[in-house]
Amino acid sequence: MNLPRSGHKRTLALLFLLASGMAQSASFDCAKARSDTEKRICADPAVSRLDSELALVYRDTMAGVAHKGALKGWQKQWLWSTRDDCADAACLGLAYAARIAELRGHTRAGAAAGGVSGRYERHYRNKPDKTATIDVFALPGNRVRVLGSAHWQSANPDNVNIGDISGVATLDKKVLRYRDGNGDREGEIGCMLTLTFAGDALTVSDDNRRCGGHNVTFDGAYRRASGSK
Known part of the structure; x- marks a missing residue:
């Protein structure tokens, strides 16, 4: 089937976006990574995916609570005291997995x-x-x-x-x-x-x-x- 030129452009654009998404799994632009932690995240595909997953879990948790300021402070505290304290991908993977589980647990607890x-x-x-x-x-x-x-x-x-x-x-x-x-x-x-x-x-x-x-x-x-x- 022959596509019109505009169709080719749309197809190419879609393929480009898909390729970009596959190459960039972290929640931030790895091309702009500056800290050692950000570079470690971007260098490991598994940790990059966990970073992206945590961003989604955090967003959903934030949307479902009234104590947004407290939750934001909690996340910042985790970033500098736990995540940024990791020196390798293995530590980061464990830290991210635990954080995702804790946020999901907080969401499930609700009014508990x-x-x-x-x-x-x-x-x-x-x-x-x-x-x-x-x-x-x-x-x-x-x-x-x-x-x-x-x-x-x-x-x-x-x-x-x-x-x-x-x-x-x-x-x-x-x-x-x-x-x-x-x-x-x-x-x-x-x-x-x-x-x-x-x-x-x-x-x-x-x-x-x-x-x-x-x-x-x-x-x-x-x-x-x-x-x-």
């Missing part, structure tokens, strides 16, 4: 784990005190991913101490006992907290003062940020 997902801001005198936030993500099996940051500042603006938490714990009747186990010496207890949820309210207590620098504490009354359920 008591509907606690969202970003919580510490309040003082009915106003956010802007010194501590905790992001919570429900996972299957009543497990919860917790990410948090807090800081303390003295009268000297240059004297600032910070603290961060990141881990998974099990929610039991609206109470979550967080423990990261990262002490200064092997076997030493690290950060410990108790999180108690009540609707849009969160009370953090029992901070053992091992969750950050001097005077840093996560204890206090928190409220779930508007539009973050």
Whole structure:
């Protein structure tokens, strides 16, 4: 069958797009890859496909949640603390597979784990005190991913101490006992907290003062940020 010239052009254009898609499986333009991590992703077809798959899973997860700011922060934290810490394709493959599974698990959990997902801001005198936030993500099996940051500042603006938490714990009747186990010496207890949820309210207590620098504490009354359920 003879195609008109315009038909040939459309066919060639389609073939070009298909070829481009086969050659470029990562979620970003490999021709513009700059970091070592991006170059490792582009150099391995399997990791490239996982990168593309994660981009789709992340997009679908983002579309289905109200706590978009918290989810975005969670993804950024994974990128720099987990993905970018990999030195080879094998590590990247495992990291991507685990991340895809965790995001899908969060989507499946939905309102599970008591509907606690969202970003919580510490309040003082009915106003956010802007010194501590905790992001919570429900996972299957009543497990919860917790990410948090807090800081303390003295009268000297240059004297600032910070603290961060990141881990998974099990929610039991609206109470979550967080423990990261990262002490200064092997076997030493690290950060410990108790999180108690009540609707849009969160009370953090029992901070053992091992969750950050001097005077840093996560204890206090928190409220779930508007539009973050």
